[in-house]
Amino acid sequence: MKGFLISGSVFVLYVLGSMLFSHILKPVRISRIFVPGLILANVGYFLLYFLTPENLGFLGPAWVAHPVWLDVGYGCLLLFLNGHSYIDFFFGFNGGFSMSLMLEILRREPNGAELDEIVNCYKGANGFDKIYGWRLPRLADSGMIRIDYTTGTCVLTQTGRRVAKFALFCKRVLNLGMGG
Numbered sequence: 181m182k183g184f185l186i187s188g189s190v191f192v193l194y195v196l197g198s199m200l201f202s203h204i205l206k207p208v209r210i211s212r213i214f215v216p217g218l219i220l221a222n223v224g225y226f227l228l229y230f231l232t233p234e235n236l237g238f239l240g241p242a243w244v245a246h247p248v249w250l251d252v253g254y255g256c257l258l259l260f261l262n263g264h265s266y267i268d269f270f271f272g273f274n275g276g277f278s279m280s281l282m283l284e285i286l287r288r289e290p291n292g293a294e295l296d297e298i299v300n301c302y303k304g305a306n307g308f309d310k311i312y313g314w315r316l317p318r319l320a321d322s323g324m325i326r327i328d329y330t331t332g333t334c335v336l337t338q339t340g341r342r343v344a345k346f347a348l349f350c351k352r353v354l355n356l357g358m359g360g
Contacts, residue, residue, distance in 0.1 A: 183255025194221040
């Protein structure tokens with residue numbers, strides 16, 4: 181039970197801390213808050229677990245787990261899974277393109293938004309489409325593709341080809357269809 185309680189407490193602190201630091205630091209990439217924060221939360225979990233009394237000062241003997249490694253492992257796994265779910269929720273909800281579109285429409289209530297208005301929200305100052313204009317250079321920066329700006333051609337690198345073939349394999353095995 182000690183692992184469960186400490187894990188839950190550390191997770192709450194992790195969520196509150198990530199919220200606070202994202203407001204203070206205003207990072208361009210929020211993963212710069214989430215990943216180090218989760219590592220720090222795990223370190224904090226282990227420190228709290230081994231620096232606090234076995235019964236936390238209030239747990240009865242029936243609530244103290246034996247062997248200790250099982251309680252430590254359970255709490256650590258619980259913290260990892262909660263952290264993973266929190267990050268997935270954030271990127272799925274906040275980072276989803278559909279949510280971004282709905283927020284643009286909400287900002288224009290009560291009259292709503294015209295299609296051209298919405299599309300123009302996703303164009304940069306140079307007129308370049310932010311949707312593709314962000315993803316393609318990011319793929320190039322990560323070594324997945326090469327972009328020839330003179331011809332406008334994108335080519336997979338060896339790494340990109342391996343990743344794309346693996347994704348295609350997974351799609352076939354899971355019968356997910358050919359879409360993105």
